[in-house]
Amino acid sequence: MSTPHTTPLGAGPAAADPDRIDPAVWRIGVTLVVGALAVVFDTTVVSVALDDLAKAFHAPLATVQWGSTGYLLAVFVTIPLAVWAQARFGGRRLWIAALGGFLLGSVLSALAWNAPSLIAFRVVQGLAGGIMMPLTATLLMQAAKGRQPGRVMAIITVPTALGPILGPVLGGLILHLADWRWMFLVNIPFCAVGGWLALRNLPDDRPEPGGPRVRLDVAGLLLLCPGVTALLYGLSRVEGSAGVTGATVLLPLLGGLALVGGFTVRSLARHGGALIDLRLFRHRAVASSGTLLFLGGIALYGPMMLLPLYFQQVRGEDALGAGLLLIPQGVGALLARGLAGRYLDRVGPRRVAVVAFVLVAVATVPFAFVTADSGGVLLMAALFVRGTALGAAMMAPMGAAYVGLRHREIPDAGVITRVAQQIGGSVGIAVLAVVLQHASLGAHGPSALADAFDTAFWWSVALTALAVPLCLLLPGRPERPAAARRAGTDAAADHPRPTV
Incomplete structure (x- = not known):
């Protein structure tokens, strides 16, 4: 399929002026930030609603807490997959698919009827969010081609910095004015607008048909994802158990360290094709x-x-x-x-x-x-x-x-x-x-x-x-x-x- 000739990102006026960011990079940055805000705010908004959720579902606080813990663990299952998935499907298609998955998880979470269903739907959100967060930085840094890294990072880190700080404020306001379900429904406009902007602004970077297919490092995946998940699970249990020496903390930590250590040794020994x-x-x-x-x-x-x-x-x-x-x-x-x-x-x-x-x-x-x-x-x-x-x-x-x-x-x-x-x-x-x-x-x-x-x-x-x-x-x-660089x-x- 032929495509019209377009000026490469970074090859326009900004390429001649190193103090200027290409307008196309700004458009991509705004597009990614809008979608990423849904993920970052959702992570922190829910943290102030645990007591309300426990009352709504007539469930213990420790059970409802698994909505946040399950989300966090699901995020780390898919973060390592982002590199392979981008190479396999292209960043634009992967971003839109992940944003759609997060939208689906948000709607389902708002429709949850008990604590187990909420936990399951939060996991769906986490699986999509784990792809989106590293992909945000990757797509923008690739578009900027290394120019003005400070100003580019100023765009990328807007949701990362504001989420943990303003998220509790947004959550408190929602709970003060409306039902807990709106904590998840508020994600819909971010996802909808973010998806529309992605279709308009993100470059079509899908792999060439018939080109070499990137193989997934399955062994590395089976070592790293459970390893990081076990580490995070053990850390999440510290506050509610008998310190770091409790079995529910120590066993996951030791098991996670062993798996991550195995992945590290294997990855360093490979000359290509490692998961990370x-x-x-x-x-x-x-x-x-x-x-x-x-x-x-x-x-x-x-x-x-x-x-x-x-x-x-x-x-x-x-x-x-x-x-x-x-x-x-x-x-x-x-x-x-x-x-x-x-x-x-x-x-x-x-x-x-x-x-x-x-x-x-x-x-x-x-x-x-x-x-x-x-x-x-x-x-x-x-x-x-x-x-x-x-x-x-x-x-x-x-x-x-x-x-x-x-x-x-x-x-x-x-x-x-x-x-x-x-x-x-x-x-x-x-x-x-x-x-x-x-x-x-x-x-x-x-x-x-x-x-x-x-x-x-x-x-x-x-x-x-x-x-x-x-x-x-x-x-x-x-x-x-240099003041001017050759395009391309x-x-x-x-x-x-x-x-x-």
């Missing part, structure tokens, strides 16, 4: 970015578990009130998008990451001194600074991970960064939940509970501070590319070379 190319860790940018995103996940998701609990248990706020108090953090994260993106391209991810992680740690310190009567203005100001710094802290390693990679290596890097961040988030929640649980033993009254939260927030500060020296391993300021040059030649 772990040899990319030979690139210092990928290795340092993955480590920082793991720690960044701890810094983001761990305190996001602590903050609503502090506002509710110590200060007596309801779910909506706790969500509204987190708005300054969301505003800060939103403002960080454009500012951090510009500085990433000017001074490089190394300097931005150092400053950002230091500010995240410093802005968390006021919460390590909280009491039942702590001043609201100081805490809101700290949340604003923390949100701004978190936005930059997550963008810097995400953008750095793709520096110097070939076009075909970008999907694997996207999966690596996504898995690192999400596992870091699970570890952060598990560790701080255990710390808070032990610190609050025997605590009665708001003052005693505030002391327990102080201890947990100090742990958060320490875990965030661990990332600061590792930021020095990120690439430095990129060399400015190889994507690898377009990547800025980092200074080290």
